[in-house]
Amino acid sequence: MFTLKYAKDPIWNSDDGQQIHLTVRFEEINEDLPFNATSFDPEPHGRDLFERAKAGEFGEIATYVAPETLTQSNTTGNQST
Amino acid sequence: MTQAFNLSQLANNLNTSGATSNTGLQNSAVTVTAGTGMSGGGSVALGSSVTLTNAGVTSVAGAGTVSVSASTGSVTITGTGGSGTVTSVATGNGLSGGTITSTGTLVVACPTFNSVGSYAFGGPIPTSAGSPSSATFSSGSNYSAGSSATQVGSSAVGTNPSSGGSGTTSSNNLSGTWKWMGAGFTYNPFYGETNYQTVICRVS
Numbered sequence: 001m002f003t004l005k006y007a008k009d010p011i012w013n014s015d016d017g018q019q020i021h022l023t024v025r026f027e028e029i030n031e032d033l034p035f036n037a038t039s040f041d042p043e044p045h046g047r048d049l050f051e052r053a054k055a056g057e058f059g060e061i062a063t064y065v066a067p068e069t070l071t072q073s074n075t076t077g078n079q080s081t
Numbered sequence: 082m083t084q085a086f087n088l089s090q091l092a093n094n095l096n097t098s099g100a101t102s103n104t105g106l107q108n109s110a111v112t113v114t115a116g117t118g119m120s121g122g123g124s125v126a127l128g129s130s131v132t133l134t135n136a137g138v139t140s141v142a143g144a145g146t147v148s149v150s151a152s153t154g155s156v157t158i159t160g161t162g163g164s165g166t167v168t169s170v171a172t173g174n175g176l177s178g179g180t181i182t183s184t185g186t187l188v189v190a191c192p193t194f195n196s197v198g199s200y201a202f203g204g205p206i207p208t209s210a211g212s213p214s215s216a217t218f219s220s221g222s223n224y225s226a227g228s229s230a231t232q233v234g235s236s237a238v239g240t241n242p243s244s245g246g247s248g249t250t251s252s253n254n255l256s257g258t259w260k261w262m263g264a265g266f267t268y269n270p271f272y273g274e275t276n277y278q279t280v281i282c283r284v285s
Contacts, residue, residue, distance in 0.1 A: 034225030041256035
């Protein structure tokens with residue numbers, strides 16, 4: 001379990017409303033971390049961060065920017081051959 | 082100016098042995114005030130007595146693993162050491178075998194998928210071309226889970242026996258922050274170079 005010092009810069013990290021990207025600082029880790037807070041996180045602190053971010057505690061959540069669609073599938077061939 | 086000496090008044094305040102009584106003195110009593118940790122005192126006539134009593138620590142006794150050399154006066158307090166007893170050992174994520182309350186064996190176990198301390202095979206899984214045109218992953222650096230070019234998801238690789246080709250499939254199903262445990266590299270998401278995967282470990 002981690003103790004949150006602060007979280008900032010929330011931005012939706014998926015288009016299904018289940019992921020919010022944050023910059024976080026925990027008491028136990030003395031550096032800012034990129035953190036994907038999700039509703040399906042098995043860790044309680046992750047789900048808590050998601051709910052608090054969703055409620056607007058860390059500021060307005062920036063709009064999710066949908067990526068452009070690749071002509072190439074997400075399942076890709078091995079490029080090392 | 083000369084003041085007459087009243088010999089008769091002086092004589093009235095002398096006893097038979099020639100000593101002066103208290104009533105013949107300008108200040109015939111003193112006041113003793115009890116300080117912190119003391120009680121008693123008060124106004125007492127000269128020639129009388131007053132008792133002060135210790136109202137603070139009056140006795141010292143040892144208990145448990147602490148012993149004392151005496152109950153009053155000069156006292157030495159000694160810790161005799163403890164022998165605390167562990168009553169139970171629970172097992173957290175990545176361990177099994179608990180809770181142990183007497184004897185038992187703890188065993189390293191597979192942690193819960195996507196939990197802090199768990200490992201995954203993964204890497205960047207951008208579904209888009211474009212920004213950034215170049216992304217770098219460094220050994221030991223931390224990355225957020227997600228599907229952008231600079232985030233990580235879980236992956237699996239396999240081969241197709243029919244075609245002889247190999248492929249990678251990825252999923253945006255991770256949470257938190259992950260440490261890149263493999264070699265560092267720089268790739269170009271613009272060309273859909275998405276098959277850089279290695280072992281990643283969740284740090285928060």
